[in-house]
Amino acid sequence: MRRFKLGRLAVLLAVAAVAAFAVAGNASADYGNTAVRQIEISANVPGKLGGGAWLWIELSSDGTGTYAGADCGRGGAASDKGDVTWTSDGTTISISGVIFNGFNGLPVPVTVPWQTGHYAGTIQSDFPSLVFLPPGFSQTTVAP
Numbered sequence: 001m002r003r004f005k006l007g008r009l010a011v012l013l014a015v016a017a018v019a020a021f022a023v024a025g026n027a028s029a030d031y032g033n034t035a036v037r038q039i040e041i042s043a044n045v046p047g048k049l050g051g052g053a054w055l056w057i058e059l060s061s062d063g064t065g066t067y068a069g070a071d072c073g074r075g076g077a078a079s080d081k082g083d084v085t086w087t088s089d090g091t092t093i094s095i096s097g098v099i100f101n102g103f104n105g106l107p108v109p110v111t112v113p114w115q116t117g118h119y120a121g122t123i124q125s126d127f128p129s130l131v132f133l134p135p136g137f138s139q140t141t142v143a144p
Contacts, residue, residue, distance in 0.1 A: 034060040037093065038143045039112055041069075043123040045136030052136075053100060053127070057110070059086050059093070071102040078102035088114050093142075116142050 037059040044052035055069035068081040078101035086095045095110035108127050113119060119142070122135040 034062065036061050036144070037114075037116075039093075039095075039110075040141040040143070041110070041112070041126050041138060042140075043126055043136065043138035045123055045133050047134065049134060050136060051102065051133065052123075053080075053108075055080065055098065055110075057084060057095060057098075059084075059095070063087065065095070067098055071100040073100065073103040073106075076102055084110075090114060112140055112142055114142070116144055 035058055039055070039057040039059070041053065041055045041057075043054075044050065051071065051073035053069065053071040055067055055071075057065055057067040059065040063085055065084045065086060066082070067084055070077060070079050072078070080099060080101055082097060082099060084095050084097035086093055088094070091114055093110075093112050093114050095112070096107075098108050098110050100106045100108050109129055110126055111128055112126060119125070119138075119140045121138050121140065123130055123133055123138050124135060126138050126140055
């Protein structure tokens with residue numbers, strides 16, 4: 001009798017799970033038909049003069065987008081988020097509007113490849129204006 005109750009419970013749970021997935025809406029991060037690229041960046045400079053940035057950037061087809069993440073520098077760690085504008089020459093994406101709050105509100109232009117893929121480089125690969133930092137390293141993903 002106990003085996004029958006557990007089996008019946010498992011079937012009811014399975015049916016409920018299928019029903020929940022069937023009626024679930026789009027994910028809250030779904031940007032619909034206007035998103036053309038999503039950029040994820042993890043850039044770090046080790047040591048006492050170092051710092052880093054961890055960003056997710058969504059680019060829309062109209063040349064705008066949004067970003068969220070965090071950075072840390074000599075000013076401490078801080079949350080970063082806001083709106084961006086972007087252009088591309090077909091090879092490179094240039095993004096404006098990113099602000100590093102941990103670097104006391106420093107505006108930081110972002111440059112990444114247009115081609116989707118995973119890229120390894122230095123912090124200056126993604127943030128060319130941060131020439132005052134040692135090279136460090138970065139991991140960047142450009143996704144459709």
